[in-house]
Amino acid sequence: MSRFDIKNLPLDGLKLIERQQMGDSRGFLSRIFCTNELSAAGWSAPVVQINHTHTARRGTVRGMHYQIPPHAEIKLVSCLQGEIWDVAVDLRTDSPTYLQWHAEILSAENRRALLIPEGFAHGFQTLSDNVSLLYCHSAAYHPDAEAGLSAQDPRLAIHWPQDITELSARDAGHNLIDPTFDGVKV
Numbered sequence: 603m604s605r606f607d608i609k610n611l612p613l614d615g616l617k618l619i620e621r622q623q624m625g626d627s628r629g630f631l632s633r634i635f636c637t638n639e640l641s642a643a644g645w646s647a648p649v650v651q652i653n654h655t656h657t658a659r660r661g662t663v664r665g666m667h668y669q670i671p672p673h674a675e676i677k678l679v680s681c682l683q684g685e686i687w688d689v690a691v692d693l694r695t696d697s698p699t700y701l702q703w704h705a706e707i708l709s710a711e712n713r714r715a716l717l718i719p720e721g722f723a724h725g726f727q728t729l730s731d732n733v734s735l736l737y738c739h740s741a742a743y744h745p746d747a748e749a750g751l752s753a754q755d756p757r758l759a760i761h762w763p764q765d766i767t768e769l770s771a772r773d774a775g776h777n778l779i780d781p782t783f784d785g786v787k788v
């Protein structure tokens with residue numbers, strides 16, 4: 603019996619993963635990651651890093667982040683506390699949906715996660731206070747390969763459900779997409 607429901611999304615390779623919950627009188631168990639089951643969803647590499655972010659304030663935006671090749675990564679973003687508007691942007695230069703974005707609401711309640719292929723930027727807005735996310739990464743963190751786009755870039759026109767209440771200095775400083783931007787070749 604699969605521990606996940608896997609749903610295709612409008613951007614090729616982007617998947618919505620819903621965790622099954624095995625409950626009893628004590629509580630529940632749910633699986634966060636499974637190589638065998640998520641290979642069918644496109645996870646084609648070992649998990650090399652797992653991160654946890656906690657974001658205290660509702661309305662905070664983190665993103666839009668990605669690592670440039672050869673450190674491009676597959677990312678599985680799971681929300682274990684609170685609720686977020688989770689956004690992925692297709693940066694694959696040759697993709698028919700290049701620079702298009704898609705968002706899903708992830709929460710501890712709906713047990714949904716976003717599986718984001720290589721070549722996408724990722725960001726989110728917290729829809730509640732005290733949000734905890736768990737990220738599985740298929741590539742290690744390489745600061746020199748870190749790149750970012752402005753969450754408020756008019757070229758992306760990402761809809762954020764709430765007023766942005768907090769943004770890191772780094773995220774506030776990302777350049778806007780200009781004619782020299784050529785996406786990511788993965």
Ligand SMILES: Cc1cn([C@H]2C[C@H](O)[C@@H](COP(=O)(O)OP(=O)(O)O[C@H]3O[C@H](C)C(=O)[C@H](O)[C@H]3O)O2)c(=O)[nH]c1=O
Nearest residue numbers: 651653655664665666667724725726737742743770772
């Ligand atoms: C990603 C990462 C960061 N760091 C350090 C670098 C900074 O000193 C600090 C916070 O990093 P940054 O502000 O770049 O990360 P966030 O804005 O929290 O980014 C997070 O949210 C966005 C939406 C994501 O998609 C990232 O994958 C996720 O890490 O942690 C590490 O030491 N290891 C790591 O793997």
